[in-house]
Amino acid sequence: MKFPEYLFNFCEGEEKQETKAIVVILMGLPGSGKSTFCDHVMRSSSRPWARICQDTINNGKSGTKLQCLSSATSALKEGKSVLVDRCNINKEQRVDFLKLGGAKVEKHAVVLDFPAKLCISRSVKRTGHEGNLQGGKAAAVVNQMVPKKELPKLAEGFARINFCQDEKDVKESINVYGLLGPLDSLPSGCFGNKNSDTKTQLGIMKFLKKVEPSSNAGSEPTISQKLIPNEISPGKDSGLQGTEKASDLTGVAHKKLEEAAAASDDIPTLAFPSISTADFQFNLEKASDIIVEKVEEFVGKIGKAKLVLVDLSHKSKILSLVKTKAEQKNIDTHKFSTFVGDITRLRSLKGLHCNVIANAANWRLKPGGGGVNAAIFSAAGSELDIATKEKADCLSPGNALVVPLPSSSPLFTREGVTHVIHVLGPNMNPQRPDCLKDDYVHGSELLRKAYTSLFEGFSSIVRSNIEVHYTNDDHKLKREAAYEFDENKKYKGCEQDTQPGLSDFRDVRKIPDEKVSLETTKTWGSWAQALYNIAMHPENHTKVVLETLDDVVVMNDAYPKAKRHILVLARAKGLDSVADVHIEHISLLKSMHDVGLKWAQKFLNEDKSLSFFRLGYHSVPSMRQLHLHVISQDFDSGHLKNKKHWNSFNTPFFIDSVDVIKELDEVGKVTLKNDKFLSMELRCHKCKSAHPNIPRLKAHISSCQASFPTDLLQNSRLVSSEDITYFCE
DNA sequence: GTTCTAGAAC
DNA sequence: GTTCTAGAAC
Numbered sequence A: 001m002k003f004p005e006y007l008f009n010f011c012e013g014e015e016k017q018e019t020k021a022i023v024v025i026l027m028g029l030p031g032s033g034k035s036t037f038c039d040h041v042m043r044s045s046s047r048p049w050a051r052i053c054q055d056t057i058n059n060g061k062s063g064t065k066l067q068c069l070s071s072a073t074s075a076l077k078e079g080k081s082v083l084v085d086r087c088n089i090n091k092e093q094r095v096d097f098l099k100l101g102g103a104k105v106e107k108h109a110v111v112l113d114f115p116a117k118l119c120i121s122r123s124v125k126r127t128g129h130e131g132n133l134q135g136g137k138a139a140a141v142v143n144q145m146v147p148k149k150e151l152p153k154l155a156e157g158f159a160r161i162n163f164c165q166d167e168k169d170v171k172e173s174i175n176v177y178g179l180l181g182p183l184d185s186l187p188s189g190c191f192g193n194k195n196s197d198t199k200t201q202l203g204i205m206k207f208l209k210k211v212e213p214s215s216n217a218g219s220e221p222t223i224s225q226k227l228i229p230n231e232i233s234p235g236k237d238s239g240l241q242g243t244e245k246a247s248d249l250t251g252v253a254h255k256k257l258e259e260a261a262a263a264s265d266d267i268p269t270l271a272f273p274s275i276s277t278a279d280f281q282f283n284l285e286k287a288s289d290i291i292v293e294k295v296e297e298f299v300g301k302i303g304k305a306k307l308v309l310v311d312l313s314h315k316s317k318i319l320s321l322v323k324t325k326a327e328q329k330n331i332d333t334h335k336f337s338t339f340v341g342d343i344t345r346l347r348s349l350k351g352l353h354c355n356v357i358a359n360a361a362n363w364r365l366k367p368g369g370g371g372v373n374a375a376i377f378s379a380a381g382s383e384l385d386i387a388t389k390e391k392a393d394c395l396s397p398g399n400a401l402v403v404p405l406p407s408s409s410p411l412f413t414r415e416g417v418t419h420v421i422h423v424l425g426p427n428m429n430p431q432r433p434d435c436l437k438d439d440y441v442h443g444s445e446l447l448r449k450a451y452t453s454l455f456e457g458f459s460s461i462v463r464s465n466i467e468v469h470y471t472n473d474d475h476k477l478k479r480e481a482a483y484e485f486d487e488n489k490k491y492k493g494c495e496q497d498t499q500p501g502l503s504d505f506r507d508v509r510k511i512p513d514e515k516v517s518l519e520t521t522k523t524w525g526s527w528a529q530a531l532y533n534i535a536m537h538p539e540n541h542t543k544v545v546l547e548t549l550d551d552v553v554v555m556n557d558a559y560p561k562a563k564r565h566i567l568v569l570a571r572a573k574g575l576d577s578v579a580d581v582h583i584e585h586i587s588l589l590k591s592m593h594d595v596g597l598k599w600a601q602k603f604l605n606e607d608k609s610l611s612f613f614r615l616g617y618h619s620v621p622s623m624r625q626l627h628l629h630v631i632s633q634d635f636d637s638g639h640l641k642n643k644k645h646w647n648s649f650n651t652p653f654f655i656d657s658v659d660v661i662k663e664l665d666e667v668g669k670v671t672l673k674n675d676k677f678l679s680m681e682l683r684c685h686k687c688k689s690a691h692p693n694i695p696r697l698k699a700h701i702s703s704c705q706a707s708f709p710t711d712l713l714q715n716s717r718l719v720s721s722e723d724i725t726y727f728c729e
Numbered sequence B, C: 001g002t003t004c005t006a007g008a009a010c
Helices: A005-018 A034-044 A065-077 A116-125 A135-148 A165-178 A203-206 A222-226 A240-247 A249-264 A284-299 A315-327 A348-351 A371-380 A384-392 A410-415 A439-473 A501-507 A526-536 A585-608 A645-649 A657-667 A675-679 A696-699
Strands: A022-027 A049-053 A081-085 A105-112 A160-164 A189-190 A269-272 A304-309 A338-341 A358-361 A400-404 A417-425 A545-549 A554-556 A565-570 A612-618 A627-632 A654-657 A718-720
Touching: A005 A400, A034 A049, A034 A081, A034 A105, A034 A165, A049 A065, A049 A189, A065 A081, A105 A165, A116 A135, A116 A657, A160 A165, A165 A657, A240 A565, A269 A417, A284 A304, A284 A439, A304 A315, A315 A348, A348 A410, A358 A371, A358 A439, A371 A384, A371 A410, A384 A400, A400 A439, A400 A627, A417 A439, A417 A554, A526 A554, A526 A565, A545 A585, A554 A585, A565 A585, A585 A718, A612 A657, A645 A654, A645 A675, A645 A696, A654 A657
Parallel strands: A022 A081, A022 A105, A049 A081, A105 A160, A160 A189, A269 A304, A269 A358, A304 A338, A358 A417
Antiparallel strands: A400 A417, A545 A554, A554 A565, A565 A627, A612 A627, A612 A654, A612 A718
16 A cells, blocks of 8 residues: 555654654662652653663563663654663663664763662662562672773763762752653753762862862753753742743743753742632731741741742732731741742743642632632643542532642643642632631631641642652652541541531541552551541440550450550551651650550560560551550460461561661651561561461460570560560559 | 451362 | 361451
């Protein structure tokens, strides 16, 4: 079949226009974050990418360089750009990839140049690595690789090289490639700092004063130096300033400026409209007081993140009121500012990147109506409507609902908005539903609550991003932030909100969490709610509850797996498991531990034959509500019936309470273990001998005379009667 | 989390 | 034949 010539020409023309595929060759030691880099770029990019990963190319297992080359060639033929995710540690390793696609395909290098020590510690600690490179083996591989390391040079055939030496550099680089549209190209040359010799100790260089942070040893200026003529600082003034600066630039330069601004200044930022003051006619003086009060409360809690109050008009009274009051209170202008602009066009028109925007929603969470709500729903496309409907049907005043924005939404691609937080404030307008008339006591209370919910929602997103940032190497974490607050938390619908009698019903009707989340959020079956119900209403469960305190409830495990097995439940809402634990929970964990110790001591005093207790958490618990197991080490119980029972207390799946507290204190997060440990072979917890089945194992442990392994004897992981006499009552 | 049970392992 | 595991249902 012969195609008409015009069609052929058309196709050819199309192809020429679209073939801007590039090959990005990553370079870095195992544990340097190459795969994470790829994940982030591919998630935010509108350009088609293929990740060629040697660790998984062989049907999920590690393959050969040849397989990588062939797979990359196919991807290029399909018009995809390629991320070469392998170590590519020296020139020899890279040379064949530089030939891919011939001269017309640009080759870029992204160098993740972190100290070997850091890479080793990351790759040793990780579990579930795609290429199974973890533990001691990883350390050996990294050490072997270090001497062979050879940084890439433009002369090898690279059009562009990005050197990254810290997380900030990596983030910038992710932004540069993540924002690269299908037809865009990037400036050539070397970007970022590179050490001429990474083996040189930085300390010595500093001592000799030979290192200047901004010097590039002959390489070209960094992207920020090159592309940003002046710092864009929306924090200092209204948006006009930024526009004026940008207006001198050509269209292309303007675009680059935005990219650079996004890349260099990607601090989490929430843009929010004034709630309730437009259509809901809330008194502006009162509203501005509440905004400033709540902003002041939250700027201290959100780290580096920023809050920006946005209104369309220069003449906005609420904006000027808030600005004046914020100045009077000396609120840090880097953390909080007011901004004039369209909340749906902040990046594209004003160069202000806000990754989260708040919507002054209506109670039905529906598009339309006018004002900010109409504008946001219209700018975000049907994606926002669908994503919102998946999470809730309606919203009651004072509440907020965090909705992760699908990457296909125009608001995501054009403005870089990753989340929309719907907020419903109080209504003072008699023409609208639920009018409070002039009840400003209730109205102010609701408006405060609305801002609290909004800022808490934002702060969870920030926290979640940080967590991803730190743990992605270990967990391949692809968690999306999504938190709801108060009555809306994790439930769909709000009809029951005003009916207290149904509160228990609501406890068990948890809707499966957002589908995008993978490892750390999970769906709890109705049977998994029991501990939650007990923690919330211990007075209704006196048969099992041993002790009720302000922050914890102590109870007998309903199916004890040893002679003594109790649970210490946290009473805080929103703490389903260790995965939800953050640094601010450390004092709660310590008090759970202390209460657990006290009970262990009591049991040891009552029955000396119990000898030892262990206190710890399951990495992935079956029951909702954070609970600490306090369990005697005899494991003499008819309820201990299967492999999962045994392994959940006798493999690294069980994390000692002392280690959880230590890691939280030192690293700020807790590393969870894979549930693959649950299917491991059965081994005696003392002598470590293996046994074919549970009955044989139980027969063995009932008579094993060995002492506990040394790791358990350290750091008070095992509790015996000698350890904790000072807790004795 | 448990219970139930089919079928694998012995 | 009995014992034991593992997956589904709750």
